[in-house]
Amino acid sequence: ITLAVLVGLYWYFWGAAAYYHHDSPLGVALIFASTVLLISCPCALGLATPTAIMAGTGVGAEHGILIKNAEALQKAGAIDTVVLDKTGTITKGKPAVTDMVTSAGTGAGTDAAALLRLAAGAERDSEHPLGEAIVEHAKAQGVTPGEVQQFNSVTGRGVEAVVDGQTVLLGSPGLMAERGIDMSAFEADVLRLQDEGKTVMAVAADGKLAGLLAVADTVKESSAAAIAQMHNQNLRVVMLTGDNWRTAKA
Numbered sequence: 001i002t003l004a005v006l007v008g009l010y011w012y013f014w015g016a017a018a019y020y021h022h023d024s025p026l027g028v029a030l031i032f033a034s035t036v037l038l039i040s041c042p043c044a045l046g047l048a049t050p051t052a053i054m055a056g057t058g059v060g061a062e063h064g065i066l067i068k069n070a071e072a073l074q075k076a077g078a079i080d081t082v083v084l085d086k087t088g089t090i091t092k093g094k095p096a097v098t099d100m101v102t103s104a105g106t107g108a109g110t111d112a113a114a115l116l117r118l119a120a121g122a123e124r125d126s127e128h129p130l131g132e133a134i135v136e137h138a139k140a141q142g143v144t145p146g147e148v149q150q151f152n153s154v155t156g157r158g159v160e161a162v163v164d165g166q167t168v169l170l171g172s173p174g175l176m177a178e179r180g181i182d183m184s185a186f187e188a189d190v191l192r193l194q195d196e197g198k199t200v201m202a203v204a205a206d207g208k209l210a211g212l213l214a215v216a217d218t219v220k221e222s223s224a225a226a227i228a229q230m231h232n233q234n235l236r237v238v239m240l241t242g243d244n245w246r247t248a249k250a
Contacts, residue, residue, distance in 0.1 A: 001037070008033030082230055086241035086248065090227075091217040095129050097137035098198060099214035101189045113143050115211040119203050121146030121163035122170045126153065130199060130215050158201065169204040170213075176202045181209055197250025216247075 012029035020028055038045065050070075057067045067073050087093050100112050120138035123131035124145045138145055146163040153159050157178075158171015169179060173190055176183050181204045183190070189212055193200045198214040227237050241248050 003040075004033045004036040007036050079235065081236040081238060083238045083240050084227075086239050087217060090223045090239060091219050093217065095133040095199075095215050095217050097133055097213055098216045098218065099193060100211065101186065101193075101214075102211040103185070103209060112211075113141070115203060115213075116141060116143045117146045118163050118166065118168050118205055118210065119170055119201075119213055121148050122151070122159050122161040122168045122203075124148055125151045125161075126159055130201065131159070133215050134201075134213060166205045167207070170201055173200060173202055176204060176209065179204070181207065183209055185209070186212055194246060195250070197247035 008029045011032045012025045015032075016025035016028040053070045053073060056073065060067055067076075084090055100115065102112050102115050116134075116138050120135045120143065123134045125148060126132070135145060149162040149165070151159065151161045154171060154175060157175040158169065160167070160169045162168070169175070169181070173183055181202075183202060186202070186209065190200050190202075193212070193214040196214075196216075198216040201213045201215065203210045203213060230237050239248065
């Protein structure tokens with residue numbers, strides 16, 4: 001340090017004018033003084049940067065943020081657009097029952113618990129994510145799925161089963177139309193739920209429509225606040241998804 005100070009003083013008072021004819025002797029003096037410091041102890045700069053990056057990426061990893069390398073970290077400061085995947089990032093990544101609509105007439109459809117018991121019973125042996133969502137919702141509501149006597153999966157359309165002695169058909173509105181089940185009383189509800197980006201499944205018991213179940217991949221509680229925070233930082237936020245347009249828009 002003493003040698004660096006002496007070198008700096010030399011170049012400031014005499015060397016800069018004698019050798020460089022420089023108008024700013026301070027700049028020349030600082031360059032030579034810092035050069036002596038770095039040659040004698042290069043560890044300061046050589047270790048400071050990687051140490052800071054290691055500490056920063058370590059803290060990031062503890063919060064679930066993975067940083068590829070130092071260059072990526074440096075470029076992150078210039079980001080103006082953030083692209084988020086929808087499923088599992090903005091949403092929970094796990095479908096859940098969001099709505100139930102029951103029929104106004106008599107029978108199993110008049111009671112939401114009875115409707116859920118039939119639907120969960122029909123889906124008990126199904127491995128489809130939407131079926132699992134119905135069974136999980138029944139458990140959460142304290143409803144025991146009905147006893148299944150027969151089960152048949154209608155690929156891509158729904159399921160049919162005998163639950164508690166009743167013939168239950170559960171699936172898309174298209175499946176109901178194929179089986180000749182009147183859905184006119186629920187048409188407005190079907191359109192409303194689909195416009196909200198939800199998957200609508202109808203439940204029919206013994207040939208009569210009992211009600212509707214709407215299943216959706218719900219948005220995480222923290223997503224809105226996180227996106228608002230990015231907007232406050234003047235970042236453009238984009239959602240990327242392979243889902244259909246109506247669901248994405250909702």
